[in-house]
Amino acid sequence: MDIAETYRERNVLVTGAAGFIGSHLVDGLVAAGARVRCLDDLSAGRMANLDASAGRIEFHLGSVLDSELLRRALDGCDFVFHLAANASVPRSSADPLYDFNANVTGTFRVIDAVRRRSRGRVVFASSAAVYGEPLDGPMDEDHPLRPQSPYGGSKLAAEFLLAAHGRCYDLDVRRVRIFNTYGPRQRRYVMYDLLEKLRSDPTRLEVIGTGDQERDYNYVADTVQALMLVGAHPDAHGGVYNVAGGRPVSIRSLVPLLLQEVQIPPPVVTYTQSSWRGDVARMIGAIERLASLGYAPRHDLRDGLRRLVAWHRAEFSPPW
Ligand code: NAD
Numbered sequence: 001m002d003i004a005e006t007y008r009e010r011n012v013l014v015t016g017a018a019g020f021i022g023s024h025l026v027d028g029l030v031a032a033g034a035r036v037r038c039l040d041d042l043s044a045g046r047m048a049n050l051d052a053s054a055g056r057i058e059f060h061l062g063s064v065l066d067s068e069l070l071r072r073a074l075d076g077c078d079f080v081f082h083l084a085a086n087a088s089v090p091r092s093s094a095d096p097l098y099d100f101n102a103n104v105t106g107t108f109r110v111i112d113a114v115r116r117r118s119r120g121r122v123v124f125a126s127s128a129a130v131y132g133e134p135l136d137g138p139m140d141e142d143h144p145l146r147p148q149s150p151y152g153g154s155k156l157a158a159e160f161l162l163a164a165h166g167r168c169y170d171l172d173v174r175r176v177r178i179f180n181t182y183g184p185r186q187r188r189y190v191m192y193d194l195l196e197k198l199r200s201d202p203t204r205l206e207v208i209g210t211g212d213q214e215r216d217y218n219y220v221a222d223t224v225q226a227l228m229l230v231g232a233h234p235d236a237h238g239g240v241y242n243v244a245g246g247r248p249v250s251i252r253s254l255v256p257l258l259l260q261e262v263q264i265p266p267p268v269v270t271y272t273q274s275s276w277r278g279d280v281a282r283m284i285g286a287i288e289r290l291a292s293l294g295y296a297p298r299h300d301l302r303d304g305l306r307r308l309v310a311w312h313r314a315e316f317s318p319p320w
Contacts, residue, residue, distance in 0.1 A: 001294060003225075006232035008033035011076050013120075015064050015110065016083030017057075018045030020186045021125065021178070021223055025081055028224040030056050039064065039073045040084065043102075049185050064106040070113040074120065079231055082110045083125040085155075088188065092151035103154035104161070111165045111173070121172040122162065123231040128179040128216075128242070128283050130156040138216075138248075140286035141177070141240050148280065159240070166238060174236050176227060179244035179285045183220030183304060184311030190215075190251060191308060194258055198267065199318035205259075205267045209275040211252030214282045218245040219304035222297040226290060233293045244285030245297050257301060261309040264320045 012029050016022040017038030022045065029036045030053045038050065041063040050057065062069040064084045074080065085103045086092060092099035107124065114120045129152030131139050147153045159175050166173035182191050190208075197205055218226075226243040230236045249257075255269060287295065299307075312318065 003228050003232045004032035010078045011035050012079040013037045013077045014081045015039045022083045023049035024220045024224050080122045089149050089151045096150035099150045104157045107158035115169045124175045126159050126175050126177045127155045138284045138286040175240040176243045179216045181218050181223040195312045202264045205269045207271050211271045213251050214248050216244040216248045216284045219299035241290045242285040246287045248284045261305045
C-alpha cells in the first residue's frame with residue numbers, strides 16, 4: 001500500500017514531537033505531504049530536533065495534561081500519534097507519580113479530547129516493557145503482560161484505557177509496542193551512553209550489566225515506517241503490533257560492532273555486572289503480525305550504527 005498517500009494533505013497531530021522518535025516521525029509525515037501539528041512540553045525533547053522540518057510544521061508548546069491546549073491542537077486533525085510520555089524506565093522507578101501523570105493521565109486526556117470531538121484516528125506508542133520478562137523466546141502480542149517497572153505498568157494501563165475508550169465510544173485506536181529503537185537524536189540508553197563514555201575516554205569502556213542482556217534493536221527510520229504503516233493500514237483498526245528489528249543481539253556482541261564504527265584502538269572493556277531496577281534481561285519481539293501489514297525493517301544494525309556514529313560525531317565532536 002502507498003503509506004505516504006494516506007497522509008498527504010491531511011492534518012496530523014504528533015504529541016511528544018520534539019523527542020527522539022517523535023521528531024523523526026514528524027520528518028516522515030512532512031515528507032509524505034501531511035500538515036503536521038506538534039505538541040511537546042520540552043521536558044525531555046528539544047526544538048533543535050525539529051530543525052529539519054522547521055517552517056513546515058505548527059508547534060504547540062505545552063503538556064498533554066492541558067485539555068484546552070489539546071483541544072486547540074486537535075482541531076481539524078484526522079490522525080493523532082500519541083508519543084508524549086515519560087520514556088525513561090529508571091526515571092519511572094525513581095519517580096512513579098511523575099510517570100503515572102505523564103503516561104496514564106496524559107493518555108486519558110488525549111483519548112478524552114478525541115472522544116469529545118468524535119473524530120481522529122489514534123496511534124499510541126506503547127512499549128515492549130508491558131510484557132516484562134519473557135517466558136520463552138521471542139514475545140508475540142499474546143505473550144502474558146507482566147510489566148516489572150512503573151513505566152511498563154503505566155504504558156499497559158494507557159493501552160487498556162485507549163482500547164476501552166475505543167470499544168465504548170467506537171473510536172479508531174491502534175497501539176504499537178516499541179522494542180528498543182536507536183538512532184540520531186537519541187540522548188539516552190545504551191548506545192548513547194557507550195558513545196559518550198568513549199568521547200570522554202576512548203581507552204576504556206565500562207558497560208552496565210553482565211553483557212548478556214539481549215535486545216531487539218530497531219533503527220529509528222524503521223520504527224517511523226511501522227508507526228506510519230499502522231496509522232495508515234485499514235486492517236490495523238483496533239489492533240496492537242510489536243515493532244522490533246527481528247534480529248536480537250546481546251550487549252556483549254553489540255559492543256564490538258559499535259567499536260568497529262568508532263574506529264579507535266580497542267579500549268579496555270569492563271562489565272559492572274549489576275543493572276538498574278526494572279531492567280529486563282531479554283527483550284525480543286516477534287514481528288509477524290506487523291509484517292503481515294507489509295512491514296520489513298530496511299536498516300540492519302551495522303547500517304544503523306554507522307548513521308548513529310556519524311550523527312554523534314557531527315553533534316559532539318568526539319576525539320575520534
Ligand atoms: P523522548 O523522551 O525523546 O520523547 C518523549 C517526548 O515527550 C519528549 O519530547 C518530551 O519532552 C515529551 N513529553 C513528555 N511528557 C510530556 C507531556 N506531559 N506533554 C507533552 N510532551 C511531553 O522518548 P522517545 O524515545 O522518543 O519515545 C517516544 C515514545 O515511544 C514514548 O512514548 C516512549 O515511551 C515510546 N517508546 C520508546 C522506545 C525507545 O526505544 N525509544 C521504546 C518503547 C517505547
